[in-house]
Amino acid sequence: MAADRAPGLAECARALAAGEVTSRELVERTLARIEASQPTVNAFRRVRAEAALVEAEAADRELAAGGRRPLLGVPVAVKDDMDVAGEPTAFGCRGEFPSLPEDGEAVRRLRAAGAIVVGKTNTCELGQWPFTEGPAFGATRNPWHADHTPGGSSGGSAAAVAAGLVPGALGSDGAGSIRIPASWTHLIGIKPQRGRISTWPLPESFQGITVNGTLARTVADAALLLDAAAGNHEGDLHRPDAIDASGAVGRDPGRLRIALSLKPPFTALPARLDPRVREQVRAVAERLAALGHEVEEAEPRYGQIGLTFIPRATAGIAEHVGGIARQDLLDRRTRDAARLGRLLAGAPLRLARRAEATLHQRIGALFTTYDVLLAPTTAAPPPRIGSMIGLGGLGTDRAMIAACPYAWPWNVLGWPGVNVPAGFVGGLPVGAQLLGPANSEPLLLSLAAQLEADQRWHELWPPEATTPAESPAV
Numbered sequence: 001m002a003a004d005r006a007p008g009l010a011e012c013a014r015a016l017a018a019g020e021v022t023s024r025e026l027v028e029r030t031l032a033r034i035e036a037s038q039p040t041v042n043a044f045r046r047v048r049a050e051a052a053l054v055e056a057e058a059a060d061r062e063l064a065a066g067g068r069r070p071l072l073g074v075p076v077a078v079k080d081d082m083d084v085a086g087e088p089t090a091f092g093c094r095g096e097f098p099s100l101p102e103d104g105e106a107v108r109r110l111r112a113a114g115a116i117v118v119g120k121t122n123t124c125e126l127g128q129w130p131f132t133e134g135p136a137f138g139a140t141r142n143p144w145h146a147d148h149t150p151g152g153s154s155g156g157s158a159a160a161v162a163a164g165l166v167p168g169a170l171g172s173d174g175a176g177s178i179r180i181p182a183s184w185t186h187l188i189g190i191k192p193q194r195g196r197i198s199t200w201p202l203p204e205s206f207q208g209i210t211v212n213g214t215l216a217r218t219v220a221d222a223a224l225l226l227d228a229a230a231g232n233h234e235g236d237l238h239r240p241d242a243i244d245a246s247g248a249v250g251r252d253p254g255r256l257r258i259a260l261s262l263k264p265p266f267t268a269l270p271a272r273l274d275p276r277v278r279e280q281v282r283a284v285a286e287r288l289a290a291l292g293h294e295v296e297e298a299e300p301r302y303g304q305i306g307l308t309f310i311p312r313a314t315a316g317i318a319e320h321v322g323g324i325a326r327q328d329l330l331d332r333r334t335r336d337a338a339r340l341g342r343l344l345a346g347a348p349l350r351l352a353r354r355a356e357a358t359l360h361q362r363i364g365a366l367f368t369t370y371d372v373l374l375a376p377t378t379a380a381p382p383p384r385i386g387s388m389i390g391l392g393g394l395g396t397d398r399a400m401i402a403a404c405p406y407a408w409p410w411n412v413l414g415w416p417g418v419n420v421p422a423g424f425v426g427g428l429p430v431g432a433q434l435l436g437p438a439n440s441e442p443l444l445l446s447l448a449a450q451l452e453a454d455q456r457w458h459e460l461w462p463p464e465a466t467t468p469a470e471s472p473a474v
Contacts, residue, residue, distance in 0.1 A: 004029065004033065004164075005033075005163075005164025005461065006029075006030065006033070006075075006164050006165060006166055006167040007167060008167050008168075008216070008217060008218055008220075008221045008458075009071065009074055009076075009167045009168045009216060009221040009224050009225060010218075010220055010221055010224055011167075012026060012073075012074045012075075012167055013070065013071055013072070013073075013074050013224075016059075016063055016072060016073045016074065017063070017068060017072075019063075022056075022060050022063075022073075023056040023057075023059040023060050023063070023072075023073030023074075023075075023116065024053060024056040024057055024060055026056070026073065026074070026075055027052050027053055027055075027056040027075050027116055027118060028053070030052075030075040030118050030165065030166060031047065031049050031052065031053075031118065033163075033164070033165045034047055034118065034119065034160075034165050034166075035047075037163055037165055040141060040146060041140065041141055041143055041146075041159050041160075041163050041165070042122065042137070042138055042139060042140045042141060042156075042159075043077075043121050043122060043140055043156045043157075043159040043160040043163065043165060044077070044119045044120065044121055044122065044156060044160065045080045045090060045092075045119075045120050045121065045122045045123075045136075045137055045156065046080065046084075046087050046088070046119050046120040047118065047119040048084070048086075048087065048117060048118055048119050048120075049118075051086065052075065052116050052117070052118045052119075055116050056073060056075075056116050059072055059073035059114060059116065060073065062114075069112075069113055069114035070113045070114065070224065070227070070228050071110070071113040071114045071115040071224075071225075071228050072113075072114030073114060073116060074114065074115050074116065074167065075115075075116045075118045075166055075167070076110065076115045076116070076117060076118070076166055076167070076168050076169060076170070076225070077117070077118055077119050077120070077121050077156075077157060077160050077161075077165075077166045077168075077169040077170070078106075078107055078110070078117055078120055078121065078157070078169065078170040079120065079121050079123055079153075079154050079156065079157050079169070079170055079171045079172055080092065080120040080121060080122065080123055080156070081123060081127060081172055082104050082106055082107055082120070082170060082172075082212070083100045083102065083103055083104035083107065083201065084100070084103055084104075084107050084117055084120060085100060085101060085102050085103045085107075086099055086100070087099055087100065087120060088100065089120075090136065091123065091125070091126055091127065091320065092122070092123045092124045092125040092126060092127065092134055092136060092137075092153070093125055093126065093136055093324060093329065093330060094134075094135055094136040094326070094329040094330075095136075095324070095325065095326040095329045096326075102201075104198070104199075104200060104201060105198035105199075105200035105201075105231075105232070105233040105236075106170060106197050106198055106199070106200075106212050106229045107170075109197075109198070109228065109229050109230070109231050110170070110228055110229050113228035113229075115228065118166065121154070121155075121156030121157040121159075121160055121169060121171075122137050122140045122155065122156030122159075123152065123153045123154060123155065123156060124152045124153045124155070125330065125331050125334050126317055126320050126321070126334060127152070127153035127154075127172060127174060127177055127210070128153065128317065128333070128334065128337065129152050129153060129388060129396065129400060130149075130151050130152045130153070130176065130177075130180050130181075130378075130388075130400055130403060130404045131149040131151065131152045131155065131383070131385075131387075131388050131389065132149060132150060132151070132152040132153065132155025132156055132159070132181075133149070133385065133386070133388075133389045134331070134389070139385050139386070139389075140155045140156050140159050141159065141385060142159065142162075142184060142185060142382055142428075143159055143162045143163035143185065143462035144162070144185065144186065144427070144428060144429055144462045144463070145382075145427060145428055146385075147384055147385055148184075148381075148382040148383065148384055148385060148428060149184070149382050149383060149384070149385055149387075150162065150181050150184055150185050150382065151180040151181030151182075151183065151184040151185070151378075151382060152177060152180065152181060153171075153172070153174075153177040153181075154169075154171025154172060154173070154177050154178050154181050154189075154215065155181045157169035157170065157171040157181070157215050158171070158178075158181035158182055158184070158185040158187055158189070158215050159181075159185060161185070161187055161215050161216060161217060162185035162186060162187055162217075162462060163462065164461065167216065167217075167221060168214060168215065168216040168221050168222070168224075168225045169214070169215050169216075170197075170212060170213070170214060170215075170225070170229060171189070171212070171213060171214070171215050172205070172210055172211065172212050172213065173189075173191040173210065173211055173212075173213050173407075173411065174205070174206050174209050174210030174211075174313065174316070174411055175209070175309075175313065175404075175407060175408035175411055176191075176377070176378075176404055176406070176407025176408055176411070177210075178190070178191050178213045178214075178215060178419070179191055179377050179407050179417060179418075179419040179431070179433060180377060180378055180404055180407055180419075181215070182215055182377070182419040182431060183377035183378050183419050183421075183422075183429065183430055183431025183432075184378065184381070184382035184428070184429055184430070184431070185429060186421045186429035186431075186457065186460065186462075187215050187216065187217060187419070187421070188214075188215070188216050188217065188218060188219050188221075188222040188418065188419065188420065188421075188448065188452075189213065189214070189215050189222070189418070189419040189431075190213045190214045190215075190222050190223070190226055190245075190416070190417075190418050190419075190441070190445075191211060191213045191410065191411075191416060191417045191418070192211060192212075192213050192214075192226060192230070192416050192441055193211075193240050193414065193415065193416045193438060193439050193440075193441060194208060194211050194238045194240070194414030194415075195211070195232065195236055195237070195238025195239050195240050195414075196211065196213075196226070196230050196240055196243075196416075196441070197211065197212035197213065197226070197229045197230050197231075198212070198231060198232050198233045198236050199211070199212060199236070200232075200233035200235055200236055201235075203235050203236060203237045204236070204237045204238060205316070206312065206313060206315075206316030206317075206319075207311075207312035207313075207315050207316050207349065207352075207353065208237070208238070208312065208353070208414060209309070209312050209313060209316065209408075209411040209412060209414075210316070210411070211411075211414075212229065213226070214226045214229065217457075217458045218452065218458045219249055219418075219445055219448045219449040219452050220246065220249045220449065222418075222445075223245035223246045223248065223249050223445050224245075224246050226245045226441075227244070227245045227246050230242065230243075230245070238414070240438075240439055241439070243439065243441055243442055244442070245441055245442065245445055247442075248441070248442035248443070248445040248446045248449075249445055249446065249449045250446075250449070251442075251446045252446070252450070253443060253446040253447045253450055255292050255293060255294065256293045256294070256371040256372055256443075256447065257293070257294045257369065257370045257371050257372075258285070258288055258293050258294065258295045258296075258370060258371065258372045258373075258374050259295075259296065259297070259298035259299075259300075259366060259369075259370040259372070259373050259374065260281075260282075260285045260295055260296065260297045260298070260374050260375075261297070261298065261299050261300060261373055261374070261375045262278060262281065262297070262375070262376065263299050264379065264405040264406060265300075265302040265305060265306070265405060265406070265408075265409050266302055266303065266304050266305060266306055267306055267401045267405050268306060268401075269397060269398050269401045269402075270401075270402070271379055271401050271402055271405035272379065272402070273376060273379045274379055274380045274381070274425070276381070276425040276426075277376055277378065277379060277380060277381065277422075277425060277430050278376070280422040280423040280424075280425065280430050280432075281374070281375075281376045281422055281430075281432045283422070283423060284374065284420070284422050284423075284432045284451070285374055287451065287454060287455065288374070288447075288451065291450060291451070291454060295374070298366065298369070298370065300363045300366045300373065300409075301362050301363060301365065301366070302363060302409055303359075303362065305359060305363075305409050305412055306408075307352070308351075308352040308355045308356070308359065308412055309352075309408055309409075309411070309412050310340075310344070310352075311341075311344040311345075311348040311349040311351075311352040312349065312352050312353070312412070313337075313341075314337050314338070314340045314341030314344055315341040315342075315344055315345045315349050316341070317334065317337045317338050317341050318337075318338040318339075318340075318341030318342045318345060319341075320338075321334065321335070321338040322338075332392075332393075333392070333393045333396055336393050337393075356412065356413070356414070359412060359413060360413060360438075363409070363413065364437055367436070367437045371436070371443065372434055372435065372436055372440075372443065372444065372447060373433075373434075373435040373436070374432060374433070374434060374435075375406050375432065375433045375435060376406050376422075376430075376431075376432060376433070377406060377407060377419050377422075377430070377431040377432060377433045378403055378404050378406065378407075378430065378431070379402065379403055379404065379405055379406065380402065380403045381425040381426060381428040381429075381430050382428050382429075383399075383403060387399070388400070406433065407433065410433075410435055414438070415435070415436060415437055415438055415440070416435075416436055416439070416440055416441045416444060417433050417434065417435045417436070417444070418433065418434045418441075418444045418445065418448050419431045419432070419433055420432055420433075420434060420448050420451060420452070420457070421455070421457040434447055434448055
């Protein structure tokens, strides 16, 4: 990993506008960091070196002429489930994929804000698992300890930001796929309200459970990136009213009623909160209480919400698999999930979608008493590289549920959540989620920013280890 690290998004934008640095210089440094880190961190599936430099030079001309856009000339990365013109979208899969003629809407909006997309980050196959490994690209490693996963499925984006390769990145979250890697790499990860950031050219993603969101080192940077990418295409099925995420960061959240939930939601397989993670999340609750908030333990009425998640998730996998030419190259677990999704795509899927309104009412009842729900993001610290890659379907499900039982209910609901760093377990990062009802991103971000000002998470960086053998012992 290169010794220098990317400044934050807001700092990059400020320095560019002030003429202290050029976009070409920033992009050149970014590309050098990426190249140096690929043998170890392995965050990127595609690097747009030539195109990014051309775009940086255009940004410099615009800056010199007095042009000002929120991210003009700032290098960022996007997950490889998002379309970037001139690049394939492999979504973690093996095989050849065609270069696409147009940006997806989220990427188009990033470019409209002036950002330079330097590359597409690694993700596990069709974003299904909380690790970022596969035969298509190898293993993406956690900058805090290279023997461990950064999580998934937005693990490449998280690793790129945590390692200081880029100041911010887009990811997607269908069962915690932004919040889990943010937790395991000491980042802010925003899963916004469904539809906040467009999924076009898909009207919705994975039957509405997957949304696009942001990863950054600070709340302000994550909010800035959210504002830049947010907005809708006319074909989107979900189009919430606009918010000002950056404006919320500077506001006092007031005195809030916060429910601390430590019990895993209903799962068909057992899940247990690691006592060391419990201790870190309780410490976050204690800091929130010290900041003047009223914090008490309370549990949402999740019921058997998992029964509505499975048809939506597997039907979504089946839809993606249907568009892949070389299905024989897919992981056996992917093919099995797609087969199940085709079986559940009729009445079970319709029932699962109709159940959402009831779930909103039942789980949302918590927010008549409380403003925010605080919960662990994961039940355990990040597992070792390779610990899940060779498992069968049931073994993978067991391992996933054991490590990550907390994030997915908010995908069923479509409501926002923000991962915040919660400390370390054996030298490995863990996180806590701030969760709210529909369209509550401003409240969650103002609370996260208040906590960040108290805790100063962003001042900690991963160790300068370049190989797994050089990583610190845990």
